[in-house]
Amino acid sequence: MYKKFILTYLLLQSIALFAQQNLLVNVYSRPVQSLNGKWNYIVDPYENGYYNYRYEPFDKQEKPSKSAFFMNAKQEDKTELLEYNFDKSPTLNVPGDWNTQTDSLFFYEGTLWYKKSFDYVSKKEGNRAFLYFGAVNYHADVYLNGKKLGTHTGGFTPFNFEVTGKLKDKDNFVVVKVDNKRCKECVPTLNTDWFNYGGITRDVQLVEVAATFIREYEIQLNPKNNKQLTGFIKLDGQAAANKKITVTIPELKIKKQITTDGDGTAQVTIDVKNVKYWSPENPHLYNVLITAGDDVLSDKIGFRTITTKGHNIVLNGKNVFLRGICIHEESPNNGKRVSTIEDARTLLTWAKDLGCNYVRLAHYPHNEHMLRLADEMGILVWEEIPVYWTIDWKNADTYANAENQLTEVITRDRNRASVIIWSMANETPSLPERNTFLGKLAKHSRSMDPTRLISAAMEQSNYEGNPLVKTIDDPFADVVDVLSFNQYIGWYDGLPEKCNEVTWKITQDKPVVISEFGADAKAGYHADKLTRFSEEYQEDLYVQTLKMLSKIEQLQGLSPWILKDFRSPRRQLPGLQDGWNRKGLYSDKGEKKKAFYILKAFYDAKAKQ
Known part of the structure; x- marks a missing residue:
């Protein structure tokens, strides 16, 4: 029992540390709580909310100072010196760039802190929760209730952190340090021919999933056989191994059961006929339902092949x-x-x-x-x-x-x-x-x-x-x-x-x-x-x-x-x-x-x- 507890603990720690590299797919179809709307912000060009006067990061301290902006601290008595207050600070709309929301930030490149307070009640005991960002430009440090969740670099792709067990029913707060400074080693680098919009530019959502859930999947036409669907489904959770998964496509009269391997992955191979191939002239999308225990996920997927032959681009054989x-x-x-x-x-x-x-x-x-x-x-x-x-x-x-x-x-x-x-x-x-x-x-x-x-x-x-x-x-x-x-x-x-x-x-x-x-x-x-x-x-x-x-x-x-x-x-x-x-x-x-x-x-x- 103790060994099982240790393995579970290490698994959860791994998820917590590296969740941003294990992306949730199809958040479009999942139960979510939106955190969009007004967020308080503080402009911090000297990064005083992140470093002390010795230029040492607050989030590397065993007990961070209340001066760290991610602590979202409040003055407890009139004698206390505290030089920020999110709740008295102005607001920006999320999602959105900061440059076009206030004239003073139009050309601003640097650090800006966002804060959002919220309540949260899980829909079902045992479910897991993730904090999902559609995109933040460019570097994000993310904190929940004063604790660091992790970082993400790159201004145009989604990322998420698991927050299971870290949420309260009332008075949660998420703080995001956003830095859009251009740099030589960045992607993109210093010089571009477009505007460097900073901020939380896409949706922020709390995503609730089952204890063992569908982390990732691909279901596409086999590029070498247009009468066959191929791909994979990857589960995440303690019960991911040897788990039954059902793929249902009602219009094609498909209901296929597959089983995951020891890694929680199941390969998909489904023979099909009379498929309406997706194309610009006929953008047909099939309702695809994936069921894995308590997790049910739907998507609308078009099936088509794309190849080249000599100097031709070939879509569905044409x-x-x-x-x-x-x-x-x-x-x-x-x-x-x-x-x-x-x-x-x-x-x-x-x-x-x-x-x-x-x-x-x-x-x-x-x-x-x-x-x-x-x-x-x-x-x-x-x-x-x-x-x-x-x-x-x-x-x-x-x-x-x-x-x-x-x-x-x-x-x-x-x-x-x-x-x-x-x-x-x-x-x-x-x-x-x-x-x-x-x-x-x-x-x-x-x-x-x-x-x-x-x-x-x-x-x-x-x-x-x-x-x-x-x-x-x-x-x-x-x-x-x-x-x-x-x-x-x-x-x-x-x-x-x-x-x-x-x-x-x-x-x-x-x-x-x-x-x-x-x-x-x-x-x-x-x-x-x-x-x-x-x-x-x-x-x-x-x-x-x-x-x-x-x-x-x-x-x-x-x-x-x-x-x-x-x-x-x-x-x-x-x-x-x-x-x-x-x-x-x-x-x-x-x-x-x-x-x-x-x-x-x-x-x-x-x-x-």
């Missing part, structure tokens, strides 16, 4: 041309981080209005709303982690961070039929250490999910030194399934008329997707087609670029840059940029520019072919 657009995670009609399903639906509806069957979610994992809606609306998706421009390639911690972000997004979205491409990077230099870095990421991605394609947004170069013949000379081109690259002929490289002179020599027998092209234009600014930042310049560039790219034999898709204007501190030209990247086909106020109609006409014609 060639598909990706009519796409890039999207940043900013709200449709203003500059702030997307946090609502309504904003996500608007962005994807704009893409469909453009004639898109595909979107590239740049340059980081977006809110889960986007993927769920893409499934529902029939939009193919490229997902990307923020390995962007020049990462600290030789730093082992930087690689571990990138791999963890990749793990978290694959874990979250591996059952979304809309996701067809995992992207490893954007516009990275071809260096030996970079090639090793990206090669390891690609290998990790394939080990986690062999059902999807691998790509990266690479850069083009001159073929045999000829500036008018472009090619892809990059060792990582041999690793990817889809050859993708960004090109800006006519904007950063000459004028639009140069597109008439340039040809392409692609030596790899792989499908080519142009991951970016474009030009800036301020909505409503009209001039001749040679005037930079005019709608006419952008319009002409789209006309000339589409003619040029259509001559590439292997061309199987496009995702021009970008759906709508977005904030970027790099873009400072007064009167035209004013802190916005203006390459959107929609303005920051949702106005369509002239180039929108050029691309729409091109896509409408492609859809009829």
